[in-house]
Amino acid sequence: KNEVEQSPQNLTAQEGEFITINCSYSVGISALHWLQQHPGGGIVSLFMLSSGKKKHGRLIATINIQEKHSSLHITASHPRDSAVYICAVIRPSGTYKYIFGTGTRLKVLA
């Protein structure tokens, strides 16, 4: 079993829909990172969080440390949100290690 599991693996939505991507992990972490990868490969950071909730525009990320679970929500989805969304956990300080999920491929149809 992977230490970081994402669901769903693939997701197709209609423009305007509310989208949720889930990430569960089984190891101790100091923080969790949501990343976005567009076709062509470039990866950009969306959020880093260690507790609670963060919001940026139409994106909201939440984390529940006790349940070892995080969600990424996209409100009013748009075709430009089509990308692969990757969850990565950062191991406690003293190590360099990130553990990545395999990603959720999102396609938003106009």
Place this chain on the structure above:
Amino acid sequence: DVKVTQSSRYLVKRTGEKVFLECVQDMDHENMFWYRQDPGLGLRLIYFSYDVKMKEKGDIPEGYSVSREKKERFSLILESASTNQTSMYLCASRPYEGGETQYFGPGTRLLVL
């Protein structure tokens, strides 16, 4: 803005060739990373460098080596390329360990024939 650049976006090499992938960051970051990304497997760490001339093996170092002679540049070397090294290679940097975000380069898609 932090900028991480990689020397090539696409590369085609023959089996047995020596391959150099270069990564340069412009923000004086101490930590630099090389990952490979394969379908269904996510990103896997090949090597990590926490300072000039310092390196540590990641999860899949076999068949690879690295060089960090200057702080801004981290090179990944495939000593003798093999077809199972066909992959997307991503470089990243971050200022220090302890939870700071990583900044990724655009990736190099390597095909070994």
